[in-house]
Amino acid sequence: MSLYTDFSLRLLLYLGAVRADGWATTPDVARTFGISVHHLHKAVQGLARAGFVEAKQGRAGGVRLARDPAAIRLGAVVAELEGTGCLIDCGRGPCPLARDCLIKHALDAAERGFIRELDRFTLADILAHRTGATLSGLIAAGRAGREASSA
Secondary structure, three states: OOHHHHHHHHHHHHHHHOHHHOOEOHHHHHHHHOOOHHHHHHHHHHHHHOOOEEEEOOOOOEEEEOOOHHHOEHHHHHHHHHOOOOOOOOOOOOOOOHHHOHHHHHHHHHHHHHHHHHOOOEHHHHHHOHHHHHHHHHHHHHHHHHHHHHO
């Protein structure tokens, strides 16, 4: 799985945790996870294109979930962002085994199993787990730190 998808999943978790607050800013999300704002902007764009988040630009801009966390399946997110058949790229050049290759078949089956397993979980499931409580603590600590530094 790419860093892009990793950051996208983290963004979705953050947005699910602060859902009642409305719009979140990418700098706040980036600070919480210690990741690049630039990479996070790319994640926002991809998730918005796929309909998982809404984004608005400008001074009062931000990002928020476009769907209920219970309606966001992790497998659907990963499949949308990574595409399918990404474990091996047989179209990159001539391969003398292409006609009779069992490796591609095995990797495609493994990928389908991976997505199927991820689809057992929704964003709401992850947030209801102690992962959600840990994330809420990180968000609260970040807010307290920002308030203390602006006082």
